[in-house]
Amino acid sequence: MHLEKFWFFDSLSPKELEELKQITHKKRFTKGEILFYIGDTPKYLHLLVSGVVKLYKHDIKENEIVLHNLVAPNLIAEIVNFEELSFPANCAFESDGEVYLIEYEAFKEKFLSKNEISLLFIKSLTKKIKALESFINYSITSDSYAKIAKFLYENEDLLGSLKQIKIASLLNIAPETLSRNLAKMKKEKLITKEDGSIKVLDHKKLFAEIS
Secondary structure, three states: OOHHHOHHHOOOOHHHHHHHHHOEEEEEEOOOOEEEOOOOOOOEEEEEEEOEEEEEEEOOOOOEEEEEEEEOOEEEOHHHHHHOOOOOOEEEEOOOEEEEEEEHHHHHHHOOOOHHHHHHHHHHHHHHHHHHHHHHHHHHHOOHHHHHHHHHHHOHHHOOOOOHHHHHHHHOOOHHHHHHHHHHHHHOOOEEEEOOEEEEOOHHHHHHHHO
């Protein structure tokens, strides 16, 4: 994914995009790698361009508490940059992925004074709220089979790296419910499972289950 294709920067001119690229670094991460730790001071604006990350903390008994999962493309914890705070949670990769690391001080100096960019921080947060509302509404009005079909259709490139228990967590359904519906989809020849990974066989029929 190129910077100019991300909606957050679609208002920038070609010259501004070139300036942005000068302060941006692309970095690949493998599953399990940490992007940042709780308490770290952010040096970069993080743009997730592929993969899935989790934001999490530990309770007093050292149990992991997942606060949020983000699927690319997405900005990660941008409110921390905007409010100049330290990170309130850890961030780790749930799959292999890539992040654009944008030097925040340079970004702030060159771009944040633009009203369009300041408003886009708000727009990014609004999109996340709307996505959460959409997820809640879809969870209420759709059965598990339709929710699973939607996830498989929209995130096919991640299926090889996510375990079923993580997919169940992302969809807020029981692992047993996921397994039962995947078995049904396999029987209907919508998907197949190879070496534990899910592979979509019939995109057209799978999409029909979403509509």
